[in-house]
Amino acid sequence: xxxVDRGADAPGLRPARRVPRLVAGxxxxxxxxxxxxxxxxxxxxxxxxAQYAFAVPSTGGEIRDTYVLAELDDGSWERVDLSGGxxxxxxxxxxxxxxxxxxxxxxxxxxxxxxxxxxxxAPRYRTVRIMVDITRLHDGRPxxxxxxxxxxxxxx
Amino acid sequence: MTAxxxxxxxxxxxxxxxxxxxxxxxxxxxxxxxxxxxxxxxPAEFYRPVLLARLLGxxxxxxALGFALLAVIFLGGAVAAGGRLPRVAGLxxxxxYLWWALIAMSYGKVDHDxxxxxxxxxxxxxxxxxxxRDRTPDPAAGWALRCVQIAVVATYxxxxxxxxxxxxxxxxxxxxxxxxxxxxxxxxxELLLALxxxxxxxxxxxxxxxxxxxxxxxxxxxxxxLAAVAAFWLGFHLVTYLTLDIHFLPTAICWAAFAPLERLVxxxxxxxxxxxxxxxRAPGR
Numbered sequence: 001x002x003x004v005d006r007g008a009d010a011p012g013l014r015p016a017r018r019v020p021r022l023v024a025g026x027x028x029x030x031x032x033x034x035x036x037x038x039x040x041x042x043x044x045x046x047x048x049x050a051q052y053a054f055a056v057p058s059t060g061g062e063i064r065d066t067y068v069l070a071e072l073d074d075g076s077w078e079r080v081d082l083s084g085g086x087x088x089x090x091x092x093x094x095x096x097x098x099x100x101x102x103x104x105x106x107x108x109x110x111x112x113x114x115x116x117x118x119x120x121x122a123p124r125y126r127t128v129r130i131m132v133d134i135t136r137l138h139d140g141r142p143x144x145x146x147x148x149x150x151x152x153x154x155x156x
Numbered sequence: 157m158t159a160x161x162x163x164x165x166x167x168x169x170x171x172x173x174x175x176x177x178x179x180x181x182x183x184x185x186x187x188x189x190x191x192x193x194x195x196x197x198x199p200a201e202f203y204r205p206v207l208l209a210r211l212l213g214x215x216x217x218x219x220a221l222g223f224a225l226l227a228v229i230f231l232g233g234a235v236a237a238g239g240r241l242p243r244v245a246g247l248x249x250x251x252x253y254l255w256w257a258l259i260a261m262s263y264g265k266v267d268h269d270x271x272x273x274x275x276x277x278x279x280x281x282x283x284x285x286x287x288x289r290d291r292t293p294d295p296a297a298g299w300a301l302r303c304v305q306i307a308v309v310a311t312y313x314x315x316x317x318x319x320x321x322x323x324x325x326x327x328x329x330x331x332x333x334x335x336x337x338x339x340x341x342x343x344x345x346e347l348l349l350a351l352x353x354x355x356x357x358x359x360x361x362x363x364x365x366x367x368x369x370x371x372x373x374x375x376x377x378x379x380x381x382l383a384a385v386a387a388f389w390l391g392f393h394l395v396t397y398l399t400l401d402i403h404f405l406p407t408a409i410c411w412a413a414f415a416p417l418e419r420l421v422x423x424x425x426x427x428x429x430x431x432x433x434x435x436x437r438a439p440g441r
Contacts, residue, residue: 013162013295021282021299025161028275029306036314036321041266044206045257048322049268049315055323056331063335088198089263096264097202110199118197135338137331140354 056137063135063142066095066150068111071127080111080128087114094130101130101151108153128153161302164293167286168418170300171239174246174286176417177276178233180409181253184273185229188405195263196222202263209258217259228252236280239287246281253277268311272410275307288421304413309371311407312389316368328365333357336400344399367392374414386411 035046056063068080068087082091087110094101101107108128115125130151136144185193195203196219203216215221229252236245254277257270279300286297319327334357337345348356367388374385390408397403 012164017296018158018162021296022158022161025299025303025306028303029310032271032310032314036317041261042207044208044261044266045254045271045274047266047268048318049271049311050266050318050322051268051315052332052336053315053318053322053327054332055327056335057326058329058331061331061335063331063338065339084194088194088196089202090265092265093202093263097204107199107201110201114197114199137334140331140334 058140059138061137063137064095065133065135066091066098067131067133068094069129069131070111070115070125071129072123073126074123075126080115085118087111088118089114098130098132098150105151105153108151109155111153112155125155127155161299162295163298163302164295165298165301166418167283167290167292167294167297168288168421169416170280170283170286170294170297171288171290172417172420173276173301173304173412174239174242174280175237176409176412177273177280178237178249180406181229181233181249181273181277184406185226185253185256188403193222195259198263204264205262206258206266209262214255214258222259225252225256229256239285242283242285243281246277250274250277250281268315269404269406271311271407272304272307272413273406276304276410276413279303291418301413304410305375308407308410308413309374312368312371316365316371319365319368328361329358330361331357333361336402340401342399342401345401348399364392382414386414 031046035043036048039047041047041050055061068082069077070080071077080086082089082094084090097107108130111128112125115122129149132148132150134146134148135142136146196217200216205214205216228248232245232249232252236242236249254274257274261267283294283297283300286294323330323332334349334354337349371389374382377385390411393404393408
């Protein structure tokens with residue numbers, strides 16, 4: 001065990017160099033523990049390690065998959081690229097702001113603006129629509145699928 | 157416990173770790189957090205700065221700011237990786253990268269695979285000058301490595317804690333993997349779902365949860381036992397990459413802080429192992 005056999009005091013490190021390091025080390029651990037106990041994502045980089053931390057019950061659990069559809073100039077619809085290169089945002093980020101978008105669909109105007117800026121040669125967006133595919137689980141198996149529209153915006 | 161924080165580690169280990177970490181940061185900003193780069197073109201109203209960014213009063217990101225941060229990360233990283241100006245260049249990279257990460261996390265999604273990398277960038281400059289052949293045992297080097305090791309282990313242990321806090325004990329017998337496989341389809345993942353082997357998914361979930369809770373053990377292991385634990389976690393990251401397209405490389409790379417990296421240097425030059433006196437400060441500063 002390293003704890004035991006490292007033995008003697010730290011050689012060659014004067015208190016003036018040792019004490020600040022010790023304080024910083026313990027303080028860092030304290031901040032991380034506090035972040036996990038009470039923190040939120042907002043406290044990055046000290047928030048809880050919350051990715052994949054929520055429970056999805058085998059019965060009654062839901063798998064929600066968000067995507068964005070856009071109506072082009074010619075009236076056809078396409079799926080907006082949410083890898084980051086499409087409108088500068090990824091799916092998880094849209095999901096993180098979904099309730100805000102549903103309350104204030106005007107924000108979707110930004111999608112059309114970003115599309116123009118990132119892909120000036122591509123057809124423009126006329127309508128932007130946020131969709132969510134919902135798969136309901138029973139006994140760990142998908143039993144029901146549905147799709148809902150969370151927000152629609154006619155681009156100005 | 158004080159001695160535990162300051163194992164006398166050869167400075168060369170820090171030198172090699174610097175090359176690894178600063179080299180990786182280049183990759184990271186170009187590939188893994190390139191989302192941050194895309195953000196510079198994202199609709200401005202989607203920028204929702206996290207607390208630290210608000211406290212620091214960071215301005216809303218612009219393409220010019222993004223390029224400036226990239227320049228500091230690239231130039232500073234190249235200088236510090238080569239062992240020059242380790243404190244100044246290292247500190248510049250740490251600040252620029254933290255800023256970059258704060259931008260990446262300020263659009264509605266916070267990732268948790270960067271903790272160890274950020275800690276490494278903060279503590280590496282504190283060691284000061286460290287040559288690739290400098291075998292002087294230095295407790296300050298040991299402290300820096302210890303900090304990175306703690307951050308690696310904390311990433312796993314605190315993930316288990318978060319699962320209990322948010323998901324409760326039902327997490328491991330729930331459908332989180334099916335949830336992830338459905339949303340992030342990969343070839344392997346679709347095969348797994350098609351095979352319809354729910355027990356395998358539950359088994360994986362339990363193994364992950366238990367391993368995460370036990371991860372601090374790595375701080376007290378050595379030799380083969382430590383290598384086995386590191387291999388387990390690297391294997392875990394490989395599996396999640398193949399099935400879920402989640403790579404966690406910023407954490408995986410920091411496992412290097414557990415390895416006797418200075419040995420990589422000795423094998424390279426084909427000269428006799430004469431006790432070459434390397435430039436550096438006199439011992440017993």
